[in-house]
Amino acid sequence: MAGLSQLAQQTTDNEHLHQLIRHKYRLKNTTGYAINSLIDFDDPVEMLAHLMIGSEGTLGFISSVTYHTVVEHKHRASSLVFFPNIETTCNAVKALKSANVAAVELLDRRSLASVSQMPGLPDFIHQLDDNVAALLIETRAANQQILTTQIDELETVLAQFEQTNCIEFTTDTTQCAALWAIRKGTFPAVGAMRETGTTVIIEDVAFPVEHLAAGVDDLQKLFDKYHYDEAIIFGHALEGNLHFVFTQDFSTEIEVKRYQDFMDDVCQLVAVKYQGSLKAEHGTGRNMAPFVELEWGQQGYQLMCQIKSLFDPQNLINPGVIINDDANAHISHLKALPGADELIDKCIECGFCEPVCPSNGLSFTPRQRITSYREIQRLRRSEEDPELLHRLEQDFSYLGVDTCAATGLCADRCPVGINTGDLIRKIRSENNAKHQQLATSFAKSFGRMETATRMALTVAGLSHKLLGNKLMTRLTGGLRHATNNSLPLWTPYTPTKAKSKHKRIKFEYDNQVSPKVVYMPSCASRTMGPAVIAAEQRSLPEVTYQLLKKAGFEVIRPDFSGQCCGMPFNSKGMFEQADLKRQSLAQQLLNLSNNGEYPILFDTSPCKSMMLEDDIAGSLLNIYEPVGFINEILSPYLSFKPVDETVMLHVTCSSQRMGLHDQMVNLAKRCSTKVVIPEHISCCGFAGDKGFTTPELNANALASLKEQVPIGCTAGYSNSRTCEIGLSHHAGIDYQSIIYLVDKATSASDSHSI
Numbered sequence: 218m219a220g221l222s223q224l225a226q227q228t229t230d231n232e233h234l235h236q237l238i239r240h241k242y243r244l245k246n247t248t249g250y251a252i253n254s255l256i257d258f259d260d261p262v263e264m265l266a267h268l269m270i271g272s273e274g275t276l277g278f279i280s281s282v283t284y285h286t287v288v289e290h291k292h293r294a295s296s297l298v299f300f301p302n303i304e305t306t307c308n309a310v311k312a313l314k315s316a317n318v319a320a321v322e323l324l325d326r327r328s329l330a331s332v333s334q335m336p337g338l339p340d341f342i343h344q345l346d347d348n349v350a351a352l353l354i355e356t357r358a359a360n361q362q363i364l365t366t367q368i369d370e371l372e373t374v375l376a377q378f379e380q381t382n383c384i385e386f387t388t389d390t391t392q393c394a395a396l397w398a399i400r401k402g403t404f405p406a407v408g409a410m411r412e413t414g415t416t417v418i419i420e421d422v423a424f425p426v427e428h429l430a431a432g433v434d435d436l437q438k439l440f441d442k443y444h445y446d447e448a449i450i451f452g453h454a455l456e457g458n459l460h461f462v463f464t465q466d467f468s469t470e471i472e473v474k475r476y477q478d479f480m481d482d483v484c485q486l487v488a489v490k491y492q493g494s495l496k497a498e499h500g501t502g503r504n505m506a507p508f509v510e511l512e513w514g515q516q517g518y519q520l521m522c523q524i525k526s527l528f529d530p531q532n533l534i535n536p537g538v539i540i541n542d543d544a545n546a547h548i549s550h551l552k553a554l555p556g557a558d559e560l561i562d563k564c565i566e567c568g569f570c571e572p573v574c575p576s577n578g579l580s581f582t583p584r585q586r587i588t589s590y591r592e593i594q595r596l597r598r599s600e601e602d603p604e605l606l607h608r609l610e611q612d613f614s615y616l617g618v619d620t621c622a623a624t625g626l627c628a629d630r631c632p633v634g635i636n637t638g639d640l641i642r643k644i645r646s647e648n649n650a651k652h653q654q655l656a657t658s659f660a661k662s663f664g665r666m667e668t669a670t671r672m673a674l675t676v677a678g679l680s681h682k683l684l685g686n687k688l689m690t691r692l693t694g695g696l697r698h699a700t701n702n703s704l705p706l707w708t709p710y711t712p713t714k715a716k717s718k719h720k721r722i723k724f725e726y727d728n729q730v731s732p733k734v735v736y737m738p739s740c741a742s743r744t745m746g747p748a749v750i751a752a753e754q755r756s757l758p759e760v761t762y763q764l765l766k767k768a769g770f771e772v773i774r775p776d777f778s779g780q781c782c783g784m785p786f787n788s789k790g791m792f793e794q795a796d797l798k799r800q801s802l803a804q805q806l807l808n809l810s811n812n813g814e815y816p817i818l819f820d821t822s823p824c825k826s827m828m829l830e831d832d833i834a835g836s837l838l839n840i841y842e843p844v845g846f847i848n849e850i851l852s853p854y855l856s857f858k859p860v861d862e863t864v865m866l867h868v869t870c871s872s873q874r875m876g877l878h879d880q881m882v883n884l885a886k887r888c889s890t891k892v893v894i895p896e897h898i899s900c901c902g903f904a905g906d907k908g909f910t911t912p913e914l915n916a917n918a919l920a921s922l923k924e925q926v927p928i929g930c931t932a933g934y935s936n937s938r939t940c941e942i943g944l945s946h947h948a949g950i951d952y953q954s955i956i957y958l959v960d961k962a963t964s965a966s967d968s969h970s971i
């Protein structure tokens with residue numbers, strides 16, 4: 218603290234440095250340390266707190282953060298305005314600075330071109346002149362009236378500037394989302410078109426707004442000079458903060474030199490010519506560390522060095538980041554991105570996918586899977602270190618392959634659309650090549666496997682009843698241990714055999730007017746009933762039949778024994794067998810649904826996503842999982858009265874990937890007065906049968922679940938029977954299909970009763 222106070226005094230006494238800091242922080246600036254804290258505060262604790270922000274682990278680490286959030290207004294409108302050149306665009310930005318705008322994003326011509334193939338874009342995007350640039354503008358307000366006034370004012374401001382085209386302000390959420398998708402699509406667009414072996418670099422500079430047009434112009438000239446033909450510029454125009462994205466090969470000296478010269482010129486342009494910020498909102502890192510002194514001058518840089526040695530005199534924590542004596546740090550130790558498999562070659566190792574991965578913290582994240590696989594493939598090609606290769610392959614088998622749920626949630630977060638699960642299933646397929654015949658005979662005798670599963674669950678259920686929770690857990694745990702974990706995990710929430718009482722349910726419907734549905738109970742719900750300790754003992758097919766009966770549906774219900782969407786095979790990389798099952802089921806459903814006339818209900822969400830991969834099912838059949846079916850088809854036939862209970866909700870990966878998250882939450886809210894969606898849980902990691910065979914994956918993904926179950930809450934809902942087993946076990950309350958909740962909260966609608 219004393220050291221900080223002393224540095225603060227020194228800075229205040231140094232008129233030149235003091236003025237420099239004031240001057241530079243009129244712009245967004247994250248180059249080096251936040252030395253403005255030394256002149257903004259008198260209290261050294263405040264100085265310390267503000268220096269820590271953006272210090273990138275070089276001064277210490279922040280173990281937890283509390284955000285004070287701002288109001289998120291519901292009423293919003295967005296517009297995309299095109300100007301004939303960058304100068305007019307930047308003049309419009311200056312005029313908008315004092316207007317009521319929440320965001321003004323600049324897109325240069327090349328970034329517009331990079332996303333021109335995106336669906337939903339107007340045709341004129343393809344005919345824009347070479348100099349055109351655009352502003353994506355958003356305004357927000359507390360109510361519609363204020364919003365309308367703001368839009369009028371903005372349109373008046375914009376009318377002063379020549380425009381080539383304009384997508385006028387819209388409040389339609391879908392249209393707004395489409396406009397913002399253009400902006401968000403630029404970075405992935407460059408990432409997706411890059412050549413294998415190159416990486417994507419994103420820079421983050423700020424120009425004083427009065428120099429924004431000249432700055433963009435000069436940057437574009439540098440792209441031309443160094444032949445970065447694909448480089449694009451976009452950014453937060455109000456602050457003069459621009460990002461530029463380009464692809465770079467680091468595999469040859471010539472390419473590294475090109476990058477070095479380009480960066481030298483960029484830094485001169487931004488920091489010296491325009492007195493801007495080399496980093497405006499991202500970190501300085503190693504790449505910009507050699508240029509901190511260029512931007513801050515010798516005195517500013519020395520001050521930062523003093524701060525570093527005050528916190529970390531031996532330079533132990535995150536050395537080389539922000540403060541680095543090596544003028545070539547940005548071109549040293551460059552990591553190559555060698556080609557490994559076309560499924561993952563576009564990966565830029567950004568790590569956006571990591572938070573949703575259920576194995577994060579247990580084994581590998583998607584990024585780590587890709588990085589390791591790249592190295593394995595490189596070693597396989599080079600043959601330079603067979604021993605290392607062998608060790609990596611051995612470790613990868615568990616860390617990379619066995620502990621991947623393969624549900625592909627990572628793909629939704631990936632800017633270039635990589636589904637690491639696809640790579641893992643491909644590897645599983647290669648590993649399983651020798652078991653193909655066996656897998657085919659399993660697929661053909663799937664009905665017998667169902668019977669065997671039901672028998673095993675009967676035995677387990679009876680034993681559970683006889684022995685009770687504790688003894689059964691101990692006994693099965695011991696057996697699993699003795700067999701080196703080859704027996705599946707048993708928990709008190711392991712299902713019993715599904716009873717077939719539903720077959721006895723009689724339907725009353727009017728043949729002429731009653732709506733029809735083909736109901737396909739999944740193989741999981743045909744075999745797995747509720748756990749012995751579950752409060753609700755009806756099986757999922759029984760509840761589904763009763764719900765459909767209540768709504769007055771005629772249910773087409775043949776015996777589906779032995780039929781399956783193929784998911785159990787697909788997740789293990791047995792693609793041929795998965796196709797076999799899926800095609801056979803699709804053909805049966807085509808007949809039953811009168812060539813797609815009647816909707817088809819699967820009671821488990823992953824089955825729908827799997828079936829959609831089939832040509833017939835994807836194009837001719839109306840396939841639903843529970844949430845979509847209830848919302849779109851069943852709702853008009855039911856009256857909803859929410860139950861006065863707190864319920865937990867888990868949206869499965871397949872539902873998330875099919876865009877059903879909000880629908881499912883809304884449906885749960887129609888059925889219950891309080892719905893809790895636990896934080897930081899994405900994929901539950903049960904992954905079909907991994908919850909039985911690799912239960913640590915499920916435990917890792919759901920580690921924070923139990924503590925988020927409110928006191929008094931006794932029920933959870935989801936829409937996949939297998940996921941519900943693990944959710945129940947780790948939450949300590951019973952999870953069941955959302956169909957149970959809907960059944961509980963509804964009665965037959967008067968207007969549709971027959």
Ligand code: SF4
Binds near residue numbers: 567583587634
């Ligand atoms: S796979 Fe992960 S690390 Fe790789 S590009 Fe996609 S989000 Fe980034």
Ligand code: SF4
Binds near residue numbers: 623638641
């Ligand atoms: S498929 Fe799932 S488990 Fe595998 S890497 Fe992606 S998010 Fe992680």
